[in-house]
Amino acid sequence: MKRIVVFSLVVFIILAIVWCIVEWPVIGLSIAVGSVFMIGIYDLLQKKHTILRNFPVLGHIRFLSEMIAPELHQYFVESDTDGKPIDRNHRSYVYQRAKKENETHPFGTELNVESDDYKWMSHSIYPAPKLNEAPRVIIGGKACKQPYSASLFNISAMSFGALGKNAVKALNIGAREGGFYHNTGEGGISDYHLQGGDVVYQLGTGYFGSRNEDGTFSSKKFKVQAGKSEVKMIEIKISQGAKPGHGGVLPAAKNNQEIANIRGVKPNTTVLSPPGHSAFSNPTELMQFISDLRDLSGGKPIGFKLCVGNKTEFIEICEAMKRTGVKPDFITVDGAEGGTGAAPIDFSNYVGMPWESALLFVVDTLRDFGFKEEIKVITATKIITSFDIFKALCLGADLCNSARGMMLALGCIQALKCNTNNCPAGVATNKKYLMNGLVVSEKWKRVKNYHEEILNDFLELMAASGCSETSQLSREFIYRREKAISWESYQ
Numbered sequence: 133m134k135r136i137v138v139f140s141l142v143v144f145i146i147l148a149i150v151w152c153i154v155e156w157p158v159i160g161l162s163i164a165v166g167s168v169f170m171i172g173i174y175d176l177l178q179k180k181h182t183i184l185r186n187f188p189v190l191g192h193i194r195f196l197s198e199m200i201a202p203e204l205h206q207y208f209v210e211s212d213t214d215g216k217p218i219d220r221n222h223r224s225y226v227y228q229r230a231k232k233e234n235e236t237h238p239f240g241t242e243l244n245v246e247s248d249d250y251k252w253m254s255h256s257i258y259p260a261p262k263l264n265e266a267p268r269v270i271i272g273g274k275a276c277k278q279p280y281s282a283s284l285f286n287i288s289a290m291s292f293g294a295l296g297k298n299a300v301k302a303l304n305i306g307a308r309e310g311g312f313y314h315n316t317g318e319g320g321i322s323d324y325h326l327q328g329g330d331v332v333y334q335l336g337t338g339y340f341g342s343r344n345e346d347g348t349f350s351s352k353k354f355k356v357q358a359g360k361s362e363v364k365m366i367e368i369k370i371s372q373g374a375k376p377g378h379g380g381v382l383p384a385a386k387n388n389q390e391i392a393n394i395r396g397v398k399p400n401t402t403v404l405s406p407p408g409h410s411a412f413s414n415p416t417e418l419m420q421f422i423s424d425l426r427d428l429s430g431g432k433p434i435g436f437k438l439c440v441g442n443k444t445e446f447i448e449i450c451e452a453m454k455r456t457g458v459k460p461d462f463i464t465v466d467g468a469e470g471g472t473g474a475a476p477i478d479f480s481n482y483v484g485m486p487w488e489s490a491l492l493f494v495v496d497t498l499r500d501f502g503f504k505e506e507i508k509v510i511t512a513t514k515i516i517t518s519f520d521i522f523k524a525l526c527l528g529a530d531l532c533n534s535a536r537g538m539m540l541a542l543g544c545i546q547a548l549k550c551n552t553n554n555c556p557a558g559v560a561t562n563k564k565y566l567m568n569g570l571v572v573s574e575k576w577k578r579v580k581n582y583h584e585e586i587l588n589d590f591l592e593l594m595a596a597s598g599c600s601e602t603s604q605l606s607r608e609f610i611y612r613r614e615k616a617i618s619w620e621s622y623q
């Protein structure tokens with residue numbers, strides 16, 4: 133916002149000077165030359181910016197361009213296949229489905245189908261009839277007393293705080309109307325999550341909503357949260373792809389009374405989410421924690437989310453399942469290229485296993501242990517189109533989550549400002565004047581539409597592949613260029 137104000141001000145001053153020159157050439161020119169001279173003197177005397185000292189006046193062009201570079205790039209330079217982390221084609225896919233408009237693409241693919249990372253699915257000469265409704269997935273192993281019937285596509289974890297209240301409300305109403313779940317993210321359950329949609333309560337290392345004053349896990353408070361009728365499943369967040377092994381900080385300035393109440397912390401204090409859990413420190417203790425949460429929640433499905441790092445640690449968790457007989461009901465696999473509100477750049481860029489390899493590793497390890505039937509695999513990371521769902525299911529996932537896809541459905545324009553509280557689309561901000569632009573009564577429909585349309589597209593792909601059940605989907609359907617992907621090489 134500040135950038136836009138400064139830029140507009142500069143443009144206004146320049147126009148005013150041009151107008152003066154046209155109307156009163158002598159006075160106008162004097163003002164113009166005087167201003168340039170003053171700016172030049174200031175640039176030479178200031179010590180902060182080398183470019184301005186070395187190139188007085190002219191150096192400002194660079195700073196002005198930098199100010200609006202992301203917008204200029206997106207509006208004028210970016211092609212349909214450009215744009216990071218989500219390219220324009222994918223963003224448009226969501227916008228069109230969310231608005232239920234123009235779902236076709238003209239003139240053929242723009243993708244480079246000869247590139248090494250191009251993937252495609254095989255269709256059948258004998259397509260299956262398209263299903264009328266997307267199949268649902270029952271989550272809940274033998275120890276679960278309240279299994280949950282989940283949609284194939286759901287809202288991934290994003291906390292109130294990372295998203296504004298209108299965004300959270302619209303997501304939850306969309307989930308209610310569309311029949312899918314909404315993961316709270318690690319920031320606890322707010323009233324905005326309780327609009328009637330199914331909720332997955334996420335427990336991060338800060339145990340928000342279920343913590344003692346010293347930040348440890350409180351079983352008493354957890355029982356209250358997990359007992360809420362909207363809460364259908366509980367997810368222990370071990371790690372998240374965009375910042376695995378990194379904790380979080382809720383700064384005192386952001387920790388207002390409302391957030392403090394939701395999270396169960398003291399207002400106006402800085403609150404840390406440590407990198408690791410205090411409730412367990414080895415696989416056996418993790419299994420004990422899962423078993424405790426299951427009892428405390430009255431037998432609701434309990435799972436954990438992770439971005440794979442050290443493979444041995446995951447194998448050790450599976451060994452602990454075998455040894456103790458306790459298993460999670462689901463495991464959510466996040467890829468290193470997953471999204472976040474804010475994360476240190478090196479954690480986002482270089483820590484954790486990329487999505488495809490991670491999903492294959494988790495699925496194969498569970499299969500090796502004979503656990504894949506009982507433990508459902510949920511996955512998120514750039515699941516934006518129906519082909520992404522199709523591919524994830526072929527690789528072995530049972531169902532998918534989306535965070536950034538759902539943000540786009542809410543009107544996110546990928547301004548890349550989630551970490552500044554200045555999201556122009558009113559999604560990832562708590563500033564009132566920005567949030568007010570996001571009208572809940574309109575945007576929940578977009579969320580519902582996106583879910584409905586992507587699953588409809590998915591059913592078309594499934595029919596084209598010749599499959600009438602998701603259990604028929606396998607890695608054989610996904611190809612990289614001429615060869616079926618050598619899945620071995622991914623591990």
Ligand SMILES: Cc1cc2nc3c(=O)[nH]c(=O)nc-3n(C[C@H](O)[C@H](O)[C@H](O)COP(=O)(O)O)c2cc1C
Pocket residue numbers: 288289290291294295316317318319334369371372373437466467469470471472473512513514515533534535536537550560
């Ligand atoms: C704004 C934002 C906030 C997020 N907050 C959380 C969180 O609280 N807990 C979590 O496990 N993941 C969080 N994530 C990660 C997502 O749940 C998801 O795993 C990841 O972004 C990959 O999915 P996507 O590619 O569909 O965005 C967040 C992501 C975004 C974009």
